[in-house]
Amino acid sequence: xxxxxxxxxxxxxxxxxxxxxxxxxxxxDALRDxxxxxxxxxxxxxxxxxAVRGTRLKGxxxxxxxxxxxxxxxERVGDVxxxxxxxxxxxxxxxxxxxxxxxxxxxxxxVLGALxxxxxxxxxxxxxxxxxxxxxxxxxxxxxxxxxLPYGAAKAALxxxxxxxxxxxxxxxxxxxxxxxxxxxxxxxAEVGEPVKEKLLSRVPLRRAAxxxxxxxxxxxxxxxxxxxxxxxxxxxxxxxxxx
Ligand SMILES: NC(=O)c1ccc[n+]([C@@H]2O[C@H](COP(=O)([O-])OP(=O)(O)OC[C@H]3O[C@@H](n4cnc5c(N)ncnc54)[C@H](OP(=O)(O)O)[C@@H]3O)[C@@H](O)[C@H]2O)c1
Numbered sequence: 585x586x587x588x589x590x591x592x593x594x595x596x597x598x599x600x601x602x603x604x605x606x607x608x609x610x611x612x613d614a615l616r617d618x619x620x621x622x623x624x625x626x627x628x629x630x631x632x633x634x635a636v637r638g639t640r641l642k643g644x645x646x647x648x649x650x651x652x653x654x655x656x657x658x659e660r661v662g663d664v665x666x667x668x669x670x671x672x673x674x675x676x677x678x679x680x681x682x683x684x685x686x687x688x689x690x691x692x693x694x695v696l697g698a699l700x701x702x703x704x705x706x707x708x709x710x711x712x713x714x715x716x717x718x719x720x721x722x723x724x725x726x727x728x729x730x731x732x733l734p735y736g737a738a739k740a741a742l743x744x745x746x747x748x749x750x751x752x753x754x755x756x757x758x759x760x761x762x763x764x765x766x767x768x769x770x771x772x773x774a775e776v777g778e779p780v781k782e783k784l785l786s787r788v789p790l791r792r793a794a795x796x797x798x799x800x801x802x803x804x805x806x807x808x809x810x811x812x813x814x815x816x817x818x819x820x821x822x823x824x825x826x827x828x
Pocket of ligand 1: 601602603604605606607608625626627628631632646647648649669670671672673674693697720721722723764765766767768769770771772773
């Protein structure tokens with residue numbers, strides 16, 4: 585196989601939670617361009633329908649924090665070879681004021697939601713001789729960032745999960761990796777005010793935010809046979825910030 589052929593996913597089925605827009609959508613498009621049949625999710629039927637209109641993507645609804653909806657999603661999609669867990673949203677607030685409910689909500693979406701999907705995908709991948717799972721964490725789960733405790737703590741737990749799942753599932757041929765983006769221009773970060781954004785980007789050596797498409801290449805590497813000897817790794821795509 586040539587080095588470029590190793591990025592192909594012909595005949596494979598991929599599921600991207602949170603693939604209706606933003607980073608998940610950019611990754612879904614890349615997996616589809618690499619030859620996979622790709623399912624994307626939204627929490628609403630309208631969101632799923634809008635996301636796949638005029639594309640070769642397939643749409644499904646799922647709120648990943650609801651175990652019954654995750655079960656129904658996998659019933660609908662069937663066996664998968666590639667799972668990308670990109671579903672998520674952020675949460676801001678000072679640690680002194682953070683409620684247990686908000687800590688729980690972030691955990692339910694980012695950690696329990698991704699774990700439920702990963703467990704379901706692992707079972708089907710194991711039965712088929714292997715597969716690859718990519719959990720989208722964040723640089724804010726790798727280092728502290730004031731004002732992000734519920735989100736950062738959940739992403740840190742997700743980053744830890746990458747390591748444990750990779751160790752436990754390697755024997756089944758299932759690779760598990762993480763992608764830790766820095767600041768990416770999406771609906772999620774559109775909520776960040778200009779002064780805060782400017783301050784955050786002033787610390788980025790590349791001096792700009794990323795576009796969602798810039799997450800697609802790193803994701804394809806980890807999801808495809810091009811990354812066949814990579815597991816338990818968290819690829820940081822942050823414009824160089826963590827090189828400091
Ligand atoms: N943007 C950044 O700078 C950045 C940096 C680091 C990490 N991330 C992570 O990257 C991932 C994607 O974020 P994004 O920036 O691309 O955000 P986005 O454009 O707002 O997209 C978020 C996606 O997640 C879905 N979603 C939200 N809550 C969900 C839930 N409970 N169950 C299922 N799906 C849910 C949304 O679906 P609907 O169609 O239902 O809205 C949408 O598809 C997130 O995990 C985020 O934490 C983002």
